[in-house]
Amino acid sequence: MGYKVVVVGATGNVGREMLNILDERAFPIEEIAVLASRRSLGTEVSFGDRTLKTQDLAAFDFTGWDIALFAVGSEATKEYAPKAASQGCVVIDNSSLYRMDPDVPLVVPEVNADAVLGYTKKNIIANPNCSTAQMVVALKPLHDRAKIKRVVVSTYQSVSGTGKDAIDELWNQTKGMYVPGQEVAPSVYPRQIAFNVIPHIDVFMEDGGTKEEWKMMVETKKILDPSIKLTATCVRVPVFVGHSEAINIEFEEFLDEDEARDILREAPGVMVIDKREPGGYVTPVECVGDFATFISRIRQDSTIENGLNLWCVSDNLRKGAALNAVQIAEVLGQKALKKG
Numbered sequence: 590m591g592y593k594v595v596v597v598g599a600t601g602n603v604g605r606e607m608l609n610i611l612d613e614r615a616f617p618i619e620e621i622a623v624l625a626s627r628r629s630l631g632t633e634v635s636f637g638d639r640t641l642k643t644q645d646l647a648a649f650d651f652t653g654w655d656i657a658l659f660a661v662g663s664e665a666t667k668e669y670a671p672k673a674a675s676q677g678c679v680v681i682d683n684s685s686l687y688r689m690d691p692d693v694p695l696v697v698p699e700v701n702a703d704a705v706l707g708y709t710k711k712n713i714i715a716n717p718n719c720s721t722a723q724m725v726v727a728l729k730p731l732h733d734r735a736k737i738k739r740v741v742v743s744t745y746q747s748v749s750g751t752g753k754d755a756i757d758e759l760w761n762q763t764k765g766m767y768v769p770g771q772e773v774a775p776s777v778y779p780r781q782i783a784f785n786v787i788p789h790i791d792v793f794m795e796d797g798g799t800k801e802e803w804k805m806m807v808e809t810k811k812i813l814d815p816s817i818k819l820t821a822t823c824v825r826v827p828v829f830v831g832h833s834e835a836i837n838i839e840f841e842e843f844l845d846e847d848e849a850r851d852i853l854r855e856a857p858g859v860m861v862i863d864k865r866e867p868g869g870y871v872t873p874v875e876c877v878g879d880f881a882t883f884i885s886r887i888r889q890d891s892t893i894e895n896g897l898n899l900w901c902v903s904d905n906l907r908k909g910a911a912l913n914a915v916q917i918a919e920v921l922g923q924k925a926l927k928k929g
């Protein structure tokens with residue numbers, strides 16, 4: 590016995606990864622439907638060794654379907670997620686629309702799996718922002734051991750976080766740097782992204798921070814612990830896939846770097862690669878296609894009493910989005926929607 594699963598936004602980067610991961614993790618599926626906007630109607634997408642034709646989201650009836658993985662923008666989510674939820678289909682939403690809704694659980698299974706049980710209020714579960722997801726996987730085991738007081742994080746986020754147009758822009762701009770007359774002006778970003786970094790992701794807010802930085806702070810508080818103070822600087826870098834983060838942590842009590850490394854080695858979803866030698870760490874190119882949140886450069890921060898630094902890398906299309914959504918579906922199946 591399996592679940593009747595709908596993937597909404599199946600032609601996008603995240604939607605395609607959701608299908609790949611449902612297949613790779615052998616999620617128990619009785620029937621699957623793939624939906625897209627009218628613009629992409631009929632597009633074929635792969636699901637394991639099958640080819641599926643996308644159906645029209647606007648006309649789809651979610652009645653009788655168990656779980657809908659939403660990988661569309663907030664606008665389409667606003668229109669169709671409540672419809673799916675009201676027709677009895679549990680929505681796992683990757684957009685930012687419901688993340689801070691008090692009646693919608695925001696879940697990273699390695700951190701707060703039990704929160705899934707709160708789905709009954711709106712029949713919706715929210716997936717966190719990609720840069721939050723990998724970070725809280727790293728923070729949770731350390732927080733359990735030595736209670737985190739404050740986090741200072743700088744992110745180095747790949748262009749796939751923006752979408753396909755940004756991937757194309759990085760590719761074409763890079764190519765254009767070598768072919769006279771084929772220069773490509775910035776269009777997706779306010780500045781050139783090839784051979785450059787841009788300290789701006791999402792919109793600017795009143796306090797001078799960006800909405801991406803605000804998301805990391807408020808989502809960490811909702812998922813992990815509201816008492817944690819967090820400040821972030823989120824930067825776009827010329828990398829296709831894989832977000833990296835330099836994380837500085839201040840604890841309530843001292844945590845030795847070796848003990849921290851041992852704790853992280855045992856932590857769910859974490860892969861520690863940490864040797865103090867050239868290449869003894871993870872870079873984005875190694876994380877692509879992997880499920881893990883990689884941790885390197887674990888070391889004391891001796892400038893404060895109870896400080897630790899670490900480097901965190903993960904595939905933003907996987908743990909940052911599609912994998913986390915499928916893991917939520919797995920937990921939902923185990924804890925609430927038992928089949929067979």
Ligand code: 2RA
Nearest residue numbers: 718719720746750751
């Ligand atoms: C980004 N975290 O990287 C945002 C949305 N995926 O652009």
